[in-house]
Amino acid sequence: EAAVTQSPRNKVAVTGGKVTLSCNQTNNHNNMYWYRQDTGHGLRLIHYSYGAGSTEKGDIPDGYKASRPSQENFSLILELATPSQTSVYFCASGDEGYSDYTFGSGTRLLVI
Amino acid sequence: GMPVEQNPPALSLYEGADSGLRCNFSTTMKSVQWFQQNHRGRLITLFYLAQGTKENGRLKSTFNSKERYSTLHIKDAQLEDSGTYFCAAANTGNYKYVFGAGTRLKVIA
Numbered sequence: 001e002a003a004v005t006q007s008p009r010n011k012v013a014v015t016g017g018k019v020t021l022s023c024n025q026t027n028n029h030n031n032m033y034w035y036r037q038d039t040g041h042g043l044r045l046i047h048y049s050y051g052a053g054s055t056e057k058g059d060i061p062d063g064y065k066a067s068r069p070s071q072e073n074f075s076l077i078l079e080l081a082t083p084s085q086t087s088v089y090f091c092a093s094g095d096e097g098y099s100d101y102t103f104g105s106g107t108r109l110l111v112i
Numbered sequence: 113g114m115p116v117e118q119n120p121p122a123l124s125l126y127e128g129a130d131s132g133l134r135c136n137f138s139t140t141m142k143s144v145q146w147f148q149q150n151h152r153g154r155l156i157t158l159f160y161l162a163q164g165t166k167e168n169g170r171l172k173s174t175f176n177s178k179e180r181y182s183t184l185h186i187k188d189a190q191l192e193d194s195g196t197y198f199c200a201a202a203n204t205g206n207y208k209y210v211f212g213a214g215t216r217l218k219v220i221a
Contacts, residue, residue, distance in 0.1 A: 031207060042198060043211040050207075058208065090155065094207070100145055100160035101200075101209070106153055 003027070006091050006104035013111045019078040021107050023091030031094040032074040033101070034058070034066060036087040043090065049074055081111045115139065116201050118212035125189045125219050133215045135199035137180040142202050144175045144182045145209060149196040158184070158197075189219045 004025045013019045025032065030051045035043040045058030047066035055066040063085060065077040078085055088108050092101040117136045125131050135144070146158040159166050161175035161182065170190075175182040182199055196216050200209035 033208075035211075040213065042213040043200075045208055045210070048208060059210075088153065092155075100157050101147075102157065103147075103155040106155075 004091055004093050004102050004104040006089075006107050008107060009105065010108045011110070013078075013081045013109065015082060015111055017081050019081045019085075019109065019111075021076040021078075021089055021091075021109070023074045023076075023104055024072050025074075025091075025093040025102070026072065027093050027095075027102055028071065029093035029095050029102075030071075032068065033092045033094070034064075034074070034076045035090045035092065036060070037090060037106075038087050046076065046089075083111045085109065086111045114212075115203075115210050116199060116212040118197075118199060118215050120215060121213065122216040123218070125186075125193075125217065127189060127191065127219060127221055129189050130185070130187045131189065132186070133184045133197055133199075133217075135182045135201070135212050137182075137201055139203060140177055140180065142177070144173075144199055144201045146173055146182070146184050147198045147200070148193075149198065149214070151195060155198075186217075191219050191221060193217060194219045 007022045033048040034046045037043050049068040067075045090106050091104040094101045115138045143162045145160050148156045159173040165174045170187040172185045196214045198214045200211045202209045
């Protein structure tokens with residue numbers, strides 16, 4: 001069954017440390033997205049990608065980098081984690097153009 | 113204002129009741145999606161619409177691009193319908209979906 005898988009499910013990081021969140025999709029979708037969810041803000045787009053090798057800035061990209069080495073994998077990188085990046089992070093994939101999303105289960109990140 | 117506004121922010125329904133959720137858009141949108149986030153935090157896609165109306169069981173959604181709104185109607189509410197409902201809309205020229213802040217629904221026995 002086609003799916004979006006995120007790892008890790010939970011992560012505790014130290015301020016100033018590097019964090020990498022991984023996302024793998026078996027939907028063969030071109031587009032992939034990283035969102036964060038915070039109380040009162042809904043989901044906000046951090047970075048997205050139209051295909052392997054491409055990354056685009058979303059609405060709140062500061063402090064984050066992204067990498068799309070292949071069609072299946074899309075990573076979110078926090079080079080210098082800060083407590084303000086404590087959140088739940090969701091990855092999603094979507095077909096080319098306008099289409100419905102498939103979301104991963106989320107990664108809960110705590111930066112202390 | 114916010115590009116996607118959802119109303120109401122919270123809603124309580126008795127089992128068996130019907131109700132509607134609404135999203136208003138500050139600009140013309142090309143498509144809309146509706147999601148349910150369950151008690152485990154999982155986001156489930158309910159509908160994708162580029163226009164018109166779709167139905168799935170007790171759920172029905174309408175998207176009116178010209179009038180800048182979308183609705184989600186829940187019929188005969190069940191306990192398992194409890195959760196947070198999000199709409200997300202994409203603007204012309206890009207495929208980025210902007211989310212509303214959500215409607216927290218509680219279905220009461």
